[in-house]
Amino acid sequence: MVLRWRIWNCLRSARPKLRSSKSSKITIRAMIKGFFRCPLDVTGRIDKVLADQFPEVSRTWIRKAIEEGRVTRSDGSKLEPKTKVFPDDELMVDLERPSCSPIEPYDYPLKILHEDDHLIVVNKDSGMVTHPGDGTSADTLVHALMHHCPDQLCPIGAPKRPGIVHRLDKETSGVMVIAKSEQAYHSLVSQFSDRKTQKKYCALVSGQLSGTEGEFNGAIARHPKVRVKMTVAEHGKPALTTWRLIKRFEEGFSFIDCEIKTGRTHQIRVHFSNASNPIAGDLTYGFKQNGKSPVFFSRVMLHACELSFSCPRSSERLTFRAEIPDDLELALQKLTPTE
Structure with missing residues (x-):
């Protein structure tokens, strides 16, 4: 009083x-x-x-x-x-915001691509969940960020999603940006929502793709029976994925890069699965491991290799790249390129 x-x-x-x-x-x-x-x-x-x-x-x-x-x-x-x-x-x-302190910091060697007072860009490892949720353990990216930069993440979304403006699936590796300031948070959310970011991926898919480039535009919705999956459906949300062939392999795989113009859940995985070319290692969307293959895929071979957006402060266009991870590089080396 x-x-x-x-x-x-x-x-x-x-x-x-x-x-x-x-x-x-x-x-x-x-x-x-x-x-x-x-x-x-x-x-x-x-x-x-x-x-x-x-x-x-x-x-x-x-x-x-x-x-x-x-x-x-x-x-x-x-x-x-x-x-x-x-x-x-x-x-x-x-107007006070909740503290982010309920998240227990997790000591993990993050791969930092860039960091300033407004945002941090990381190369997320495969196997790391982006943020806490039902059934997750205390080793998510958010837990690791709380250790790396305690009390610096934007409080919007706290306590489970402080500063989170987009996500990568657990098994997908690659570039992610996280907001530290509210200015950065709102700017980045707006850019992702208005499709002003550029998101490029590389992936190893099963089968021989027809042609050297193409696009998938099937609308994506929640699977009617398996709620943890998505599917192509007429009543779904618009989705557009473009792709370009990099290399074909004799074992029946294709290495491609692709760009998503929208950001639907599991978008790349769903589109390639729908085309009967599921991503290598993606058991959820139809990939079947061949016992005769020289490579055993322990995870989904999908990597977010490049992310571009405008700086929340200066509007300068920023681009961050993450090199192909060792497990994907090793898989490519074990396969035999076609002529």
């Missing part, structure tokens, strides 16, 4: 100077939990008013706080994001 009155007295004394005094603005922005009185010259939707007064907090988070009842009238009555507020309206505001 003493803290609330202290905040209230500070705001009250600074109120006439909200627009002209830089120090009073800082006082208001620093307070993200406590008693809040709307400034004299402000009228509008509560979510917009708070977004203006607390620019370091995203409007999405503010809306969520309002909907969860963490922003109320001083008498405890609930509000909606669209509720209109007026000068001198008294509110109780709690």
